Amino acid sequence: MNILILGSGGREHAMAWAVLQNPKCDRLIVAPGNAGIADIAECAALDILDGAAVAAFADEESIDFVIVGPEAPLAAGVTDALIAAGVAVFGPSAAAARLEASKAFTKEICDAVGAPTAAWGRFDDAGAARRWMADRPLPIVVKADGLAAGKGVTVAATLAEAEAALDDIFGGMHGRAEVVIEEFLHGEEASFFCLVDGDTILPIGTAQDHKRLGEGDTGPNTGGMGAYSPAPVMTPQVERRALEEIVRPTMAEMVRRGTPFRGVLFVGLMIEGGVPSLVEYNVRFGDPECQCLMMRLGGQALDLMLACAEGRLAEARVNWADDHAICVVLAAEGYPGAARRGTAIRGLESLPRDSGHMVFHAGTARTDGVVVADGGRVLGVAARADTLAAARDGAYAMVDGIDWPGGFCRRDIGWRAL
Structure with a gap:
């Protein structure tokens, strides 16, 4: 092919x-x-x-x-x-992709099918948004309604932070000046991935992302500073509840509306006391969760995606090894703000490239034969092993072999599970 x-x-x-x-x-x-x-x-x-x-x-x-x-x-x-x-x-x-392209659309779907999610409001007027927030407990979550490349979400600990996020959105930072505001969900976050071909739903893995910039999950939200798979918080019981209470009703409603979903559904969950609630849907693989899933799936990923595209998911099976994968993101100085571009990255050619070790490029270019930073999140250093601890050690050993003074990473990816 x-x-x-x-x-x-x-x-x-x-x-x-x-x-x-x-x-x-x-x-x-x-x-x-x-x-x-x-x-x-x-x-x-x-x-x-x-x-x-x-x-x-x-x-x-x-x-x-x-x-x-x-x-x-x-x-x-x-x-x-x-x-x-x-x-x-x-x-x-495009009609089915509204599950990610419009956060308000997803919330409306959840309300229609009774899927558990945070209380919410949608606003195109800053004054109305401020009045709604004033009556809600802190922290509170402020989201740009459209696509924002993973950067349109603010978890505001204070009303001043929330109002600053509103100012950014209504000032046009993310395009459309519309906002969804949600009450904060407590618990542990996890990513649940399912292939869907309209009617059939095939779970293909779990992961946990590290969105915050700093160690211990501190600092501003990012597109993701690292991930690992599988996520221990996604027990078989939690997975079953997520499927029956959230994913299946949503997919059935999409069929009922004449816009069946076909592709990968990234189900962002918050889990408290074994009970999952929907944080958001994405309609593609997450980054850096995808790096972990691909390390674990290998060549069968193509077979699964083909079966999904051709409507043959009912006959597809996922063959999992009892293994773990981790991906550590190296970002350029200044990220998640104005990242410094053009800095040289050396030492990559000496690192292993095999089924257990890979460096995936995210924002790179080649100048005069030298790999240089060309984005905010620049590299994803991934490793796979029998245990998460061994995968972590393998990934950080590779990180330490990269000569890039202009980059940085978190040193605690996987800490919740470890």
Whole structure:
């Protein structure tokens, strides 16, 4: 098969790495890719938000299967354009992608089916938002309603923090000046991933992300400073409740509305006392959770995504080893604010690249033959082992082999489980 992956981050590098392990893959193109992806696959300059351009490229290159990595092309309708052109694609339609593209839409779905989630309000007026917040307990969660690349959420400990977040959103920082405000959910957060082909739901793994910038889960929210899989808090009982009380009712409601979901559903949960509540849905793999899942799934990831795209999930099975994976994110100085770009990263070529050790590139470029930082989250150092402690040790040993004075990482990824 000729396969095209859309995206340029660590998630897409991990998916490319896994896809290449499957003998079904004859040729792999990633658009636009990055410096690390270019070492293992062809990269192509392509506007991945332009559905017509992606469909035309797929035709020119005789692409058999397209995997859409990030959320923006999904919200822009790239899947719809590919399906109309007769190209098999992994990823939901634009209508189904509203589960991520609009936080208010997801909340309305939850209300319609009685799925447990935080009390909420949606506002396009700052004054009304402030009045609603004034009567709620702190902390409180303020979210930009549209896509915000993982940066549109503020967990405000004080009313002043919440009002500052409102000022940012209504000032246009994240595009649409609309906000969803939620009461704070207490407990432990986890990520639950399911493949869905409309009717059939296949759980494919759990993970726990570390969103806060600093060790001990302190500091501002980020796109994710590291993750590990599986997440111990996701017991079989919790997983069963999440499926029956949240995922299945939501997917049934999407079918009822004439917008069935097909792709990977990333279910963000808060778990307290063994009871899960929905924090949010994403309609693609998380980053850096995807790096952990791909390390554990390997080549079967392609078979599973193909079965999902072709409506064959009912016959698919996930073959898990009794193992653990971890991914430590190295970010550029200044992140999550203005990250410093162009700093040289050395030592990568001396690190192992095998089924238990990989460095996935997220925001890199190559200048005069040298890998340089070209984003905020730059590298994802991933390791897999029989125990989480061994995986952690393997990942940090690789981190210590990277010569990059312009980067930093958290040293406590996996601390909740360990």
